[in-house]
Every structure is written in structure tokens, then in C-alpha cells.
Amino acid sequence: MAVSQCTYHVFLSFRGEDTRRNFTDHLYTALVRAGIHTFRDDEEIERGKNIEDEIENAILHKSRVSVIVFSKNYASSTWCLDELVKIVDHMKSSEHVVLPVFYDVDPGQVKKQTGSYAEAFARHEESFRSELNMVHKWRAALKEVADLAGMVLRDRHESQSIQDIVNQVQNKLHLSALYVPPYLVGVDTLITRINWWLNQDGHTKVGIATICGIGGIGKTTIAKVVYNQNIHGFEGHSFLANVRETSRDCNGLLRLQRQLISDILKGKAHKIYNTDNGINRIKEAVCCRRVLLVLDDVEDLETVRKLIGSQGPFHPGSKSS
Incomplete structure (x- = not known):
């Protein structure tokens, strides 16, 4: 049997404080139940490992698709922004697929860095005066990913949105998994x-x-x-x-x-x-x-x-x- 060099099907990028215990947790569970091997930092990194090296390795060498959950405070995390730059660089140099998910934000807000994203970058430009080149890379990465076809949640039911994301990932991966409801209890x-x-x-x-x-x-x-x-x-x-x-x-x-x-x-x-x-x-x-x-x-x-x-x-x- 030919074995793919990718250890994971999906790398899941998100702002933990915003969505780790709600939307992203539900999305991760639905992906796994659909047979999609998914990297999530708190699940997959072994204790004692260098976290940054492990995440970079997961993006560059071990996954085929990145699902990026843009939330209200995503841009306030330099960790998330560094992760995003790595994902975009990998997308440009390979067949890595990127699927943006806009959770409680609009694509225009991410692309133009308005609202909470503008506030976050005002703080970044103050904190990184000597590294403005990195800030420019963060802005460019946000703009590039916001232009990709993705999923805008807005007022949609969360369960249906999650199933739509799972379906899109399955199509991109050409997987033959079976449909299961996103929420299961007691199994x-x-x-x-x-x-x-x-x-x-x-x-x-x-x-x-x-x-x-x-x-x-x-x-x-x-x-x-x-x-x-x-x-x-x-x-x-x-x-x-x-x-x-x-x-x-x-x-x-x-x-x-x-x-x-x-x-x-x-x-x-x-x-x-x-x-x-x-x-x-x-x-x-x-x-x-x-x-x-x-x-x-x-x-x-x-x-x-x-x-x-x-x-x-x-x-x-x-x-x-």
C-alpha cells in the first residue's frame, strides 16, 4: 500500500481564547469522526517537545490542508500570525490547500484589517517598531488568505456550518468517509x-x-x-x-x-x-x-x-x- 508522507490530513489554526472550547472543539470532533486526521496543538504535541518546531513541522511536512478559523481576536495573537505566514508560504511553494473560516468576523475585516484587527495591528506596530517588516508580512498573509474561497458563518447554524466545512475538506482530500451527525452523545x-x-x-x-x-x-x-x-x-x-x-x-x-x-x-x-x-x-x-x-x-x-x-x-x- 502506498503511504502518504503526510501524517495529518488537516492542520487546524485558531485563536484558542476565542474558540478552543466551543466552535473549534466541535469542528475538530466532527473532522475526526469523519475520518479526517487533524492536528490541533493541544491534542497532538507531546509534552517536552519544542512547540514551535512541532507546529512548523506539522504545517510544512505533515498535513495536506490547513483550516484557519478567523475569530475576533485572531490578529491579536502574534503566535497565530506567525503560524499564518508559515501556512501561506507553504501554500505558495506546494499543493497545500488553505480553507479560511470566518467565525464572528467578515472577510473584508480580515483583508483590510479593520475593527478589532485594526486595534490589534496598532498594538503590534507599537510593540514591533524595530521589526515592522514582520508586521507587513502578517498583514500581507491576512490579505492573501481572506481572498481565498472560504466559509463565512455569520448567522448560520453552527452544526450545519461545521458539516459544510467537513464536506469541503473531504472533497479537497478526495476521501470516501461516510456522513455522521456532527454532535453525538454517549458513544x-x-x-x-x-x-x-x-x-x-x-x-x-x-x-x-x-x-x-x-x-x-x-x-x-x-x-x-x-x-x-x-x-x-x-x-x-x-x-x-x-x-x-x-x-x-x-x-x-x-x-x-x-x-x-x-x-x-x-x-x-x-x-x-x-x-x-x-x-x-x-x-x-x-x-x-x-x-x-x-x-x-x-x-x-x-x-x-x-x-x-x-x-x-x-x-x-x-x-x-
Whole structure:
């Protein structure tokens, strides 16, 4: 499997005092639940590490997209402004993508440095009289990013804005993650346990897990979150939704087999003419690569046997649920 040199999908830049415990926290959670590996300074920097070096490394070498949350007091932080200059320099010299988010400010205020941004720069010019060149770089970086297509929140519902940002990031990254609601309650502990199970044996063992319970308690949502958070660690992945209902339709099992093969082979599915042929094709697809397979809403084990066969053909390190 080709592994990207980027450790993170997204670098999240924000003014902590303004948004760390509200909007940015909700955005970070939504990105992670969508399977988007996101760098946030208070989450990703190891204790004892040089913070400035770690952040610069995350911007320049480890992320593909920067999401910048411009808030009322963003420009008052020289740390944020230095970070912004690094992001803009990286954007100019590479394919790094920048997505500005205007939270409680307008793009014009950021671009022209008016209002609270004007007040912040008045203080900066007083404090950095001998380093006005740096102040000019800060101003230029703000102007350049404010001209990019971004997300202006204004009076929009925060949950919808966050989902729109997640969708934009997914499109820019060309990720195949599944939709999950931005706000989930009472699922984090179970998700953590399943993630631990997925990773405890590394690449050595095949694992199968079952999530049981009455309808409507969030089993599918939990499965989607876990799937999103782990697809980047597998060579192939497939989420088959509504298996019970689909398998009862005419040629339903055949359609599920075709989807599974297409997902694993990234659209390069061969023709299959019956379920027996489909089982053989699935074995060929999964025997030589680590895959993550989720079968949603399965009624009984017999359906699984008809879908993928009774003999486990999976490559070591593959996981199924």
C-alpha cells in the first residue's frame, strides 16, 4: 500500500481564547469522526517537545490542508500570525490547500484589517517598531488568505456550518468517509474500545467484531464513526449498509458483492454472474491486502456465508464487523 508522507490530513489554526472550547472543539470532533486526521496543538504535541518546531513541522511536512478559523481576536495573537505566514508560504511553494473560516468576523475585516484587527495591528506596530517588516508580512498573509474561497458563518447554524466545512475538506482530500451527525452523545467510550480492538494486534491477526443491540440505539452510527477513523490504515475498505434489507431483494446479494469488490479494488470490479462467482472474486480481492469491512444490519450468520463464503479468506491484519 502506498503511504502518504503526510501524517495529518488537516492542520487546524485558531485563536484558542476565542474558540478552543466551543466552535473549534466541535469542528475538530466532527473532522475526526469523519475520518479526517487533524492536528490541533493541544491534542497532538507531546509534552517536552519544542512547540514551535512541532507546529512548523506539522504545517510544512505533515498535513495536506490547513483550516484557519478567523475569530475576533485572531490578529491579536502574534503566535497565530506567525503560524499564518508559515501556512501561506507553504501554500505558495506546494499543493497545500488553505480553507479560511470566518467565525464572528467578515472577510473584508480580515483583508483590510479593520475593527478589532485594526486595534490589534496598532498594538503590534507599537510593540514591533524595530521589526515592522514582520508586521507587513502578517498583514500581507491576512490579505492573501481572506481572498481565498472560504466559509463565512455569520448567522448560520453552527452544526450545519461545521458539516459544510467537513464536506469541503473531504472533497479537497478526495476521501470516501461516510456522513455522521456532527454532535453525538454517549458513544465515545465504545468507539475508543473498538478502535483499541482494531489496532491491538497490528498487522498480524484477522479480527471479527459484532455490535449487538435493539434497533435505534446508534449501532450504525458507531460503526460509521469507527470506519471513518480507521480507513486510512487499511489497503482496502468497504461499508455495506442495510445488508438485511438489500439481501432480500432480487439479486440483492449480488449487488452487495459487486459493491464490496468495487470498494476494495477502488472501482476496478470484474463482472460477476452469480453469488458463487462473487464469493470467489471477493476471496481474490481480500486475500492479498489488509481490509476493513463493515456489514451493517446483518440478520444472521447465514447471510454472511452467502455473501463472502464460510471460509475466512482475509489477509492477516484485516478486520470485519
